[in-house]
Amino acid sequence: MLILGAEDVRQALAGAEHEIIEAVRRAYLLHAQGRTAVPHSVFLRFPDDQRNRIIALPAYLGDDTPVAGVKWIASFPGNVTEGLERASAALILNSMATGRPQALLESSTISARRTAASAALAATTLVSETSETGASLIGCGVINFEVLRFLRAALPELGTVTLFDLDRARAASFTERCAELWPELKLLVADTVEDALAAHRLVCLATTAAVPHLTTSACRPGTLLLHLSLRDLTPRTVLAGVNVVDDADHVCREATSLHLAEQLRCNRDFISAEIGDLLLGDHPRKRDEERVTIYSPFGLGILDLAVAALACRRADTLALGTRLADFL
Ligand SMILES: NC(=O)c1ccc[n+]([C@@H]2O[C@H](COP(=O)([O-])OP(=O)(O)OC[C@H]3O[C@@H](n4cnc5c(N)ncnc54)[C@H](O)[C@@H]3O)[C@@H](O)[C@H]2O)c1
Secondary structure, eight states: OEEEOHHHHHHHHTTOHHHHHHHHHHHHHHHHTTOEEOOOOEEEEETTEEEEEEEEEEEEEOSSSOEEEEEEEEEOGGGGGGTSOSEEEEEEEEOTTTOOEEEEEEOHHHHHHHHHHHHHHHHHHEEOSSOOOEEEEESOSHHHHHHHHHHHHHOTTOOEEEEEOSSHHHHHHHHHHHHHHOTTSEEEEOSSHHHHHHHOSEEEEOOOOSSOOBOSTTSOTTOEEEETTSSSBOHHHHHHSEEEESOHHHHSOTTOHHHHHHHHHTSOTTEEEEHHHHHHSSSOEEOOSSSOEEEEOOOOHHHHHHHHHHHHHHHHHTTOSEEOTTOO
């Protein structure tokens, strides 16, 4: 059994943005080709507690070297005020020869980076007539920090970033961290969410909003909205947009904005494509220059497996982690 703690995973994945995006792209392609198994995630919630949850994401990815496993990820938003991250996670990889657990990884970094890689992949797949030189990030937490890391890797012309968070202190500390790491970036903090929506045609939503609070009326025509937090947009806003998802069966669940839109419309015809099908085509998809395109990835367990397998391979090369010979 290989055990990779948080620091091992961070070291193993350091500087691997392009490899992670490629692993995520391949996972979506395999999913579109029917070479995956992705049961619905199980949401464990607690009596009299609307805020906290732990989700299990079991999955199988039929790559040349197939992998199976499960991610078990907790979301406790109150952690942030205690100086802890909202999300924490463990992932088990199983052998496809024997079924036996082979690796145990701390996986909040894996989870954040696969989510950010999915966003960056969407940004390079759903392309505009003009290249993206700026992006707005709404919600200044762990996920949007990783999104910025991956957007920078995928979109080299990105030079300006506009930030918005309900908690201005979070926006300020996010700005400080970015300025330290990427001094060449121009960083602006918007006064209102509408200002942030209007600032650029690439917008990423990663808030902890549990119920819809936002429309896209402030967005410019042709905006690509990376709707990672899944519950920000009103159902009518979803219905008015061009919707691309990772998997319609997964994303229309658990009171996401798309789930609410489906309930309102009584069908899923408002979803125009799944990302894997777009990737199967040879060329990036030109996005609608008049409407808002909304990318809502539920976050499939196959992405975690793909990035965990990559982390294990890189950890092996770098001799990272602890091996426990007598685990079983
Ligand atoms: N789709 C996926 O695959 C996927 C994967 C991982 C996380 N997520 C989601 O991404 C979101 C962000 O995760 P995180 O780890 O960065 O959380 P975080 O707690 O680190 O940061 C969230 C930030 O959003 C801010 N915020 C909350 N409500 C807001 C609002 N209405 N407007 C503006 N800002 C607001 C908070 O102040 C906080 O700074 C969560 O909802 C999480 O469930 C999605």
